[in-house]
Amino acid sequence: MIELTETDWQLLRGERGQAPALALRILVRSAALMGASRLLNIEGAHIDGCLYHGQASLDFVERLVRDGGKVMVPTTLNVGSLDLMHPELFRGDKALQSQARRLMDAHLALGCESTFTCAPYQLKNRPRPGQQLAWAESNAIVFANSVLGARTNRYGDFIDLCAALTGRAPDCGLHVAENRYGQLVFALADFPSVRGSRDIWYAALGLLVGQRAGGLIPVITGLPPDTSEDELKALGAAAASSGAVALFHAVGITPEAPNLAAALGGRRPLAATVVVTRDALKSTRAALNRARAGDSLVAVSVGTPHFSLAEFAALEHELDAAPGPLRVDFYVNTSRFILWQLEASGAAQRLMRGGVQIVTDTCTYITPIIRHTRGLVMTNSGKWAHYAPANIGVEVAFGGLRECVQSAVRGKVWFDER
Structure with a gap:
C-alpha cells in the first residue's frame, strides 16, 4: 500500500x-x-x-x-x-x-x-x-x-x-x-593523462565500465585530477549506453566520492576490483571501430551528448591547426542554448564558414540528417558509436576529436599512433 x-x-x-x-x-x-x-x-x-x-x-x-x-x-x-x-x-x-x-x-x-x-x-x-x-x-x-x-x-x-x-x-x-554507495571498484592502472588527446579514452572507459558493471554502481579510482566535466560527460554517456549505469563515483573528483571509503559508504564491494589497463581500453575502443587508417570517410558526427561551449572551443582550435579545409560533411549536435551563445560570440558563423553543420533539437544517430550513410562515419562519442550502426545503418570509425578533424580534412581515416 x-x-x-x-x-x-x-x-x-x-x-x-x-x-x-x-x-x-x-x-x-x-x-x-x-x-x-x-x-x-x-x-x-x-x-x-x-x-x-x-x-x-x-x-x-x-x-x-x-x-x-x-x-x-x-x-x-x-x-x-x-x-x-x-x-x-x-x-x-x-x-x-x-x-x-x-x-x-x-x-x-x-x-x-x-x-x-x-x-x-x-x-x-x-x-x-x-x-x-x-x-x-x-x-x-x-x-x-x-x-x-x-x-x-x-x-x-x-x-x-x-x-x-x-x-x-x-x-x-x-x-x-x-542506495547511492558504490558497489564495484574499477582501478585504472595507466590511464592517459595528457589533455587534448585523451577524450577517446574516457569514452572507451565508459563503455568498458558499463559492460562490466551492468546495473551496479561503479567506483573509479585513478582518473586524472584535472578531469573535466565534458570528459565525465563522455564517460557517463558511454557507461549508460553499454550498461544500465545511472550513477558512478570518480574518487577525488565527483561530489560523493572524496575518497574510496566515502564512495563505498564504508561497505565492501560486491565483487572483486576490476583493474583497467590501457590495453583493455584499446580493446574496448577496437570493438566499436570498423576502420583502418587510410580508409575513405564520408562524414564526421560529434556532439553526442550535445556539445558544450568548451568543446566548441576545442573544435575551433583543432580546425585552426588542421592542414587544410574540411573535405567531408562535419556535423556537430548541440542545444539551442549553446548555439545562441555561439552566435552571440561569432563562433557559430566562423564554424559554418569552415564547413561545420550545427544540428540542434535532435541528434544524427536517431534522425535522418546525415547526407551520406553508405561508408564510414567517424565520431568521438562512445554513445554514438554504440547506437548508430543499428539505428541508421552506418559503419563507425571511432576516434578522438583531433582524429576526427584530421580525418575530415584528409577525407580518410587518420589515427594518432602516439
Whole structure:
C-alpha cells in the first residue's frame, strides 16, 4: 500500500483536473512495482518522450493536453525527432516528420521548456547537490547523479511526464542516500593523462565500465585530477549506453566520492576490483571501430551528448591547426542554448564558414540528417558509436576529436599512433 498525502488524494479524485489524476494513478502503480512505500516531492523534470517512437506516444501526450494538463515543476525537454531550427536538414518520411512535430508541440502545450537537448545540465539553471528530480535520457541521468550530486532514478517515457504533471515521484532507488554507495571498484592502472588527446579514452572507459558493471554502481579510482566535466560527460554517456549505469563515483573528483571509503559508504564491494589497463581500453575502443587508417570517410558526427561551449572551443582550435579545409560533411549536435551563445560570440558563423553543420533539437544517430550513410562515419562519442550502426545503418570509425578533424580534412581515416 502506497502512503499518500491529502494533496495526492485530491489529485487522484480529479479535483485538479483529469490529466494529473491519470498521471498520479500511473505513478502510484509504478511506485508499488518499484517497491516504494510513498511518493516524494521533486523540483524538476527532464522528459525523454518528445522523441517520436510511434502513434502510442503521440496519443498519450495529446490526451494529457486535451485534459488540460500542465507541468507542476520546471520541466526541460530531451531531443525530438526533428531539428526545428534547421528543418531543411531532415531527410526522412514526410508523414513521420508531421507526427514528430505534433509530439514536440504537444509537450510545449503542457508547459515544458523548448530546450530539446540531451544535456540539460548545460543550461543556465543546473540542479544542485541533493535536489530531487525526475529525469529521463540516460546520459542526463548519470550526469545529474554522478557529477552534480542531484538525485534521480532512471525514468522512462511517460513516467517522467507523469512526475512532471504531479510534482511527485516514487521514493526509492537513487532518491535515497543509502542506495547511492558504490558497489564495484574499477582501478585504472595507466590511464592517459595528457589533455587534448585523451577524450577517446574516457569514452572507451565508459563503455568498458558499463559492460562490466551492468546495473551496479561503479567506483573509479585513478582518473586524472584535472578531469573535466565534458570528459565525465563522455564517460557517463558511454557507461549508460553499454550498461544500465545511472550513477558512478570518480574518487577525488565527483561530489560523493572524496575518497574510496566515502564512495563505498564504508561497505565492501560486491565483487572483486576490476583493474583497467590501457590495453583493455584499446580493446574496448577496437570493438566499436570498423576502420583502418587510410580508409575513405564520408562524414564526421560529434556532439553526442550535445556539445558544450568548451568543446566548441576545442573544435575551433583543432580546425585552426588542421592542414587544410574540411573535405567531408562535419556535423556537430548541440542545444539551442549553446548555439545562441555561439552566435552571440561569432563562433557559430566562423564554424559554418569552415564547413561545420550545427544540428540542434535532435541528434544524427536517431534522425535522418546525415547526407551520406553508405561508408564510414567517424565520431568521438562512445554513445554514438554504440547506437548508430543499428539505428541508421552506418559503419563507425571511432576516434578522438583531433582524429576526427584530421580525418575530415584528409577525407580518410587518420589515427594518432602516439
